[in-house]
Amino acid sequence: MSSTQAANIDGFDRKILEIIQQSNRTTSDQIAEQVGLSPAAVQRRMKRMREQNIIQSDIAVVNPKAVGRGVTLIVQVTLERERLDLLDTFKKEMKAHPAVQQCYYVTGSADFILLVTAKDMEDYEGFTREVFFDNLNIRNFQTNVVMDAVKTGLSVPVILEES
Structure with a gap:
């Protein structure tokens, strides 16, 4: 990801990224409530960030x-x-x-x-x-x-x- 892509991340995206880095099992409804967007808007933003490789993967961390x-x-x-x-x-x-x-x-x-x-x-x-x-x-x-x-x-x- 280039610095140009980073410039395209707004405050909502940053809040979403903070939340899902703690647990990618957080639902779009829960994220929406925390960031002040609709669940559909959260889903669109997450889809875009996956397509742009901002979100590289959704994984489980194994002990x-x-x-x-x-x-x-x-x-x-x-x-x-x-x-x-x-x-x-x-x-x-x-x-x-x-x-x-x-x-x-x-x-x-x-x-x-x-x-x-x-x-x-x-x-x-x-x-x-x-x-x-x-x-x-x-x-x-x-x-x-x-x-x-x-x-x-x-x-x-x-x-x-x-x-």
């Missing part, structure tokens, strides 16, 4: 521990070579791997930052063998094990501060 993925790891990956074809291949592999929750191509000392879940450290070791050690273009990787998920989420602040 990793509840499904046996109690270990979260933050992994910095440095590639041997940064050719476009190799970068694209790595990105494609990370998008397809179910253990990778998030993958960022970054500047700095590493090329990528990954957020990975695993059942346990043995499971993570298997991940490293499959994804890193079997890949000749991985120079190195550094892993940080999350001890306490103090704050997690994907909410984006959308309400403008009044000056």
